[in-house]
Amino acid sequence: MKILVNCYACSPYKGSEPGMGWNFVKGLSKYHELYILTESKFKEDLDRYFETNPDEKSNKHFFFIIKNRHKTLRKIWPPSYYWFYNQWQKKALKLAKELDAKYNFDLVHQLNMVGYREPGYLYKLNKPFVWGPMGGFNITPWKLLPSMGVKGMVFYGMRNIINSWQMKHSVRVAEAVNESDSIITATEDDHNTLLKLWNKDNIVIPEVGFQTSTKHLTESRVGKLKICWSGLHIPRKSLNLLLEAMARLKNPDNVELHIIGEGECTRKWKYLSKKLRLKNITWHGWVEKTEAMGIMSECDVFVITSLSDATSTVLLEALSMGLPVVATNHLGFANVITDACGIKIDLKNHKQVIRDFAFAIEKLEGDEKYRQKLSLGALERAKDFSWESKIDLIDKIYQNVIEKHKS
Structure with a gap:
């Protein structure tokens, strides 16, 4: 299938969200032709990787979108990140419409970032739509906030309050949830929250994985x-x-x-x-x-x-x-x-x-x-x-979504 993937963070050389994005698109490209929207700062990593691994470029078409930044404002008010991230998602929708007119995608996947509070806008394309792994509904334990220090206590205390409000009142999040043909959640807590708030069925697939076992511990420990x-x-x-x-x-x-x-x-x-x-x-x-x-x-x-x-x-x-x-x-x-x-x-x-x-x-x-x-x-x-098991699960989700639309 021709699949449009919103993969904001994607790098073969980094962990966390960029590494997660890369491992998903790498695995999924074995089954489908992917058209991947990515933030422009990852272009250097991807170009360097494909220079030494040209065979792996098959079925991966990257389109880079610039995100504006304001480092000073980010230091003063970290959540300002979302203002610029939202603007990037709007650019992604504009480019996605142009690409869809040219390639006519079979399915759209909102892959990362994992946080639920910015679902992007690609669900507006009126295509079979998959969202996830998504999550971030968690509330940091109130009793443990003081252990984070004054700055951490204030920041994560405010995050708890804002998070509690956003998950219940964000109109666009509710819209994206309702427009999704299938949602993948990152944890059981996220799964249960989605059911509770929107009565939306979903499947849990953790956003992280590994390629192969690097077993090294077989004999007894010696020393400390x-x-x-x-x-x-x-x-x-x-x-x-x-x-x-x-x-x-x-x-x-x-x-x-x-x-x-x-x-x-x-x-x-x-x-x-x-x-x-x-x-x-x-x-x-x-x-x-x-x-x-x-x-x-x-x-x-x-x-x-x-x-x-x-x-x-x-x-x-x-x-x-x-x-x-x-x-x-x-x-x-x-x-x-x-x-x-x-x-x-x-x-x-x-x-x-x-x-x-x-x-x-x-x-x-x-x-x-x-x-x-x-x-x-x-x-x-x-x-x-393993990444292999996750990719197989997501491929099955794709097939089910397509069959659902055909019927």
Whole structure:
């Protein structure tokens, strides 16, 4: 089929939304001819990739649209991002109409960004329309907001309020939901919210995946328990929760922490680690993905402390390496992690979260047979989230939507 894909973020070299977009279009192009609308800043990455991989350009036709930016305004008021993103979506609709007149698309797919609050306008083309994976309905736990610091508490507190209003009163979101022939949600929470608000059936397909297993953990651990944490150093990632948990360990000298990433909270978190007199911490900063994967592969456990995320790519990468995962029992993490591959930490209050993270680390450090069992469980769980399985599911959705329109 000829399919128009709104893939705002798309890069073979990046993670998060750009990596997610790339992996979906790469997989879907094996079945269909894709016409892909992408933000112009990703053109350099895509051109570089196709120079060395010309055979992979088959069935992928990229059209680049410039998005205006105002960096100063973004720093003052981060949600201003959506004003310019909305303008980009309007440009996408204009170009989509021109392309449809030329190619007559069989189906339109609103792929990313994942956040529900900007559904784009391509549902107005009056074509079979698929939206997703979409989500972002989550409310950050109110009791944990103070742990994010003043800035984080204010920002995510306001986000909770605005989010609660938007999901119930956004006319265009409701319109896009009603016009969609099929909606894919990123988590069970998003699935349930969509049913509750609009009584719209939908299928859950997490927005992240992995290509192949990179299994490395088969023998027993020797020496310290090596923990890996990776992500942007911003309030919602809440690395401070892990640092505070490390300070509670009975045998802190038996644990080693490797931290990947940087951001606005780096200085504050480094100061906190010194204040807590933590040892055996390596701050790797920003590193290339291959180096980051190498650091992870040398570790024994992966920890996620995020209080506001859908499902992270790095979670599935960790599982594919056989790393047991200790994570917040929240959003996409709650869906992916089971008792067979990791430990989930409930989010009741700050003290409880710190205590339970510390207990989980001590359990994994002190019981190597248990850690090995979770390691094997992680490898098995990762198989459920391969890109291949996701692409097959979406292709079936496409076929069902087309059959529905024919009938």
